[in-house]
Amino acid sequence: MVDQPVRVLVGKVGLDGHDRGAKVVAQALRDAGMEVIYTGLRQTPEQIVEAALQEDVQVIGLSILSGAHMQLLPPVVEMLRDQDSSDIIVIVGGIIPREDIAYLKENGVAEVFTPGSTTEEIVSFINKKIEQNQ
Amino acid sequence: MSDQDKKGKLKQAKKEWQEKTAKLLEKRPERKNFRLDSDLELNRVYDPLDLEGFDYLEKLNWPGEYPFTRGIQPTMYRGRLWTMRQYAGFGSAEETNKRFRYLLDQGQTGLSVAFDLPTQIGYDSDHPLARGEVGKVGVAIDTLADMEILMENIPLDQVSTSMTINSPAAVLLAMYMAVAEKQGISMEKINGTIQNDILKEYVARGTYIFPPRESMRIIVDIFSYAVENIPTWNTISISGYHIREAGSTAVQEVAFTLSNAIAYVEAALKAGLEVDQFAPRLSFFFNSHSNFFEEVAKFRAARRIWAKLMKERFGTNNPRSQMLRFHTQTAGSTLTAQQPDVNIMRVAYQALSAVLGGTQSLHTNSRDEALALPSEHSVLLALRTQQVIGYEIGAVDTVDPLGGSYFIETITDHIEEEVMRYIERIDEMGGAVEAIEKGFIQKEIQASAYQYQKEVESEERVVVGVNKFQTSSEQPMDLLKMDPATSQRQVERIKEVRLSRDQGKVSEALQSLRNAAQSDDNLMPHILKAVKAYATLGEICGVLRDVFGEYQQQITL
Numbered sequence: 028m029v030d031q032p033v034r035v036l037v038g039k040v041g042l043d044g045h046d047r048g049a050k051v052v053a054q055a056l057r058d059a060g061m062e063v064i065y066t067g068l069r070q071t072p073e074q075i076v077e078a079a080l081q082e083d084v085q086v087i088g089l090s091i092l093s094g095a096h097m098q099l100l101p102p103v104v105e106m107l108r109d110q111d112s113s114d115i116i117v118i119v120g121g122i123i124p125r126e127d128i129a130y131l132k133e134n135g136v137a138e139v140f141t142p143g144s145t146t147e148e149i150v151s152f153i154n155k156k157i158e159q160n161q
Numbered sequence: 162m163s164d165q166d167k168k169g170k171l172k173q174a175k176k177e178w179q180e181k182t183a184k185l186l187e188k189r190p191e192r193k194n195f196r197l198d199s200d201l202e203l204n205r206v207y208d209p210l211d212l213e214g215f216d217y218l219e220k221l222n223w224p225g226e227y228p229f230t231r232g233i234q235p236t237m238y239r240g241r242l243w244t245m246r247q248y249a250g251f252g253s254a255e256e257t258n259k260r261f262r263y264l265l266d267q268g269q270t271g272l273s274v275a276f277d278l279p280t281q282i283g284y285d286s287d288h289p290l291a292r293g294e295v296g297k298v299g300v301a302i303d304t305l306a307d308m309e310i311l312m313e314n315i316p317l318d319q320v321s322t323s324m325t326i327n328s329p330a331a332v333l334l335a336m337y338m339a340v341a342e343k344q345g346i347s348m349e350k351i352n353g354t355i356q357n358d359i360l361k362e363y364v365a366r367g368t369y370i371f372p373p374r375e376s377m378r379i380i381v382d383i384f385s386y387a388v389e390n391i392p393t394w395n396t397i398s399i400s401g402y403h404i405r406e407a408g409s410t411a412v413q414e415v416a417f418t419l420s421n422a423i424a425y426v427e428a429a430l431k432a433g434l435e436v437d438q439f440a441p442r443l444s445f446f447f448n449s450h451s452n453f454f455e456e457v458a459k460f461r462a463a464r465r466i467w468a469k470l471m472k473e474r475f476g477t478n479n480p481r482s483q484m485l486r487f488h489t490q491t492a493g494s495t496l497t498a499q500q501p502d503v504n505i506m507r508v509a510y511q512a513l514s515a516v517l518g519g520t521q522s523l524h525t526n527s528r529d530e531a532l533a534l535p536s537e538h539s540v541l542l543a544l545r546t547q548q549v550i551g552y553e554i555g556a557v558d559t560v561d562p563l564g565g566s567y568f569i570e571t572i573t574d575h576i577e578e579e580v581m582r583y584i585e586r587i588d589e590m591g592g593a594v595e596a597i598e599k600g601f602i603q604k605e606i607q608a609s610a611y612q613y614q615k616e617v618e619s620e621e622r623v624v625v626g627v628n629k630f631q632t633s634s635e636q637p638m639d640l641l642k643m644d645p646a647t648s649q650r651q652v653e654r655i656k657e658v659r660l661s662r663d664q665g666k667v668s669e670a671l672q673s674l675r676n677a678a679q680s681d682d683n684l685m686p687h688i689l690k691a692v693k694a695y696a697t698l699g700e701i702c703g704v705l706r707d708v709f710g711e712y713q714q715q716i717t718l
Contacts, residue, residue: 040295045367053718071290094297094533124533143499
């Protein structure tokens with residue numbers, strides 16, 4: 028179990044096409060030894076949850092820069108809960124205003140990474156969380 | 162003294178200086194190796210020996226003369242400043258109309274419309290996939306009724322309007338034409354640009370609908386329609402901006418943009434148009450990033466390469482077909498959420514390099530855009546930045562003031578060579594469409610983006626306030642708040658429009674559009690008819706989705 032690489036789904040929810048951040052993070056997670064599944068653009072919350080369950084991931088990393096995060100992120104967390112999969116860690120990256128971050132974190136998002144965050148911070152956050160969960 | 166003697170003397174003097182400097186370096190080494198973003202190691206200093214054999218007429222010539230390196234007009238900003246054009250749009254047509262009129266009152270000289278994502282992807286505001294997105298990154302336009310409100314009390318014969326719209330560009334253009342007609346303005350008097358550049362959507366921006374070949378057909382239809390009907394409209398804005406934002410280098414930005422441009426020219430020629438019928442209406446859109454001199458050189462190199470391509474490859478001697486006219490936006494990806502006021506300085510330098518590079522129009526980003534859509538106050542500061550450059554600092558008083566600089570000319574040549582190397586590689590693959598289908602361009606951009614991020618994280622690349630000079634406490638800013646009721650109101654409005662229109666006319670127009678799409682008929686007149694019957698954007702794009710299919714993204718990682 029110890030040597031199993033962490034499995035992460037990196038996904039773009041909503042309609043925005045800005046995937047630079049998602050791809051850079053995906054690549055960095057891979058370089059850090061994780062297994063990464065990248066969904067591509069324009070995923071609905073339903074598609075994200077389905078893919079996460081199917082791929083049996085421990086972490087979902089969602090990127091969103093369109094401003095639709097308050098409508099599209101809570102459903103992901105809720106559906107995971109409905110499927111008894113609240114142990115999947117949901118992290119988010121994008122342009123998210125401060126007050127929305129507080130709301131999202133109160134509602135099941137583990138962490139929100141805004142512009143200027145380093146890939147190193149994201150990697151170590153995931154590792155720490157996974158350790159706590161075990 | 163003969164030229165030969167002068168050169169000998171120069172070389173000798175340089176050698177002596179280098180020896181002296183070498184001694185100094187033993188005691189005081191330089192801070193690091195210096196490179197351009199496009200991976201050229203820079204000399205300590207540039208001198209006449211770097212430009213040996215430099216042919217002024219061939220490489221530069223006077224402004225307004227082939228190959229237009231120094232600018233496309235003889236007088237440049239001495240005659241008229243660039244168009245100050247701030248990209249704006251959010252919420253409803255009413256709110257955006259208000260922002261437009263505010264900007265025009267503040268001395269802005271052109272409009273630039275940002276559409277929300279459902280509009281850009283051809284979905285109506287009540288489509289399930291529009292959830293959460295209506296009015297967010299731009300204004301929601303579902304039908305002609307919205308466009309009428311958007312342009313209310315704005316005389317369309319007196320402003321030029323740029324619309325950032327790609328896959329559904331034909332539909333939004335048709336709506337704009339229909340509003341102009343209602344204002345009683347003849348089609349020769351409307352001015353503006355549609356972005357209409359689908360190829361970069363597949364590699365960098367993501368708002369594609371149809372597969373590449375079908376998309377190219379729509380674009381060529383617009384080109385041919387415009388020749389007869391809207392002769393002064395810029396039918397495409399071939400964009401490097403988003404390629405750069407996605408992480409490319411300056412060289413890649415120009416190379417991929419011009420490769421895309423070549424693909425559009427070839428598609429139009431193949432459809433039977435003459436080059437000089439449409440080439441004068443091609444326009445470009447570039448990014449102005451942080452490496453000041455590299456960016457100036459990039460704009461100059463892009464102009465020269467395009468002129469040469471049009472002359473040598475496509476055989477036109479019409480200067481209007483050879484001139485690369487471009488809009489510039491400062492680099493959004495360089496804005497930081499940390500210490501956002503510092504962004505004002507970044508934007509000012511980036512704007513200045515666009516001006517020194519000879520841009521035709523300019524958008525300056527606002528300081529708060531790494532946090533939210535810009536507030537009115539932030540947008541005003543960004544516009545004032547352009548006005549300071551244009552009116553106060555003397556940067557525009559002579560044409561191409563950096564021309565002839567040993568350094569600028571050396572890196573302009575370097576960028577040209579590197580760009581041509583890429584264009585040749587893409588040609589060998591069969592052109593831009595094939596290179597995109599193979600994922601080549603996507604992979605090149607991704608590699609550069611990752612490299613950039615690693616440089617920031619290793620602190621090899623300093624970002625003030627992010628990896629150096631951080632502060633612990635950040636002052637909160639007044640950010641633009643969106644009205645959450647906008648989306649609901651927009652949904653109600655589209656329902657009202659659907660109820661109040663003549664349904665028979667709509668069905669007939671959509672049927673004739675379907676027939677046209679299935680044949681070789683130009684789509685534009687059919688789209689215009691549907692728009693005037695108040696068919697929705699989603700209905701029109703729905704018909705085309707049926708006939709053309711949808712693009713499935715290539716995942717390259």
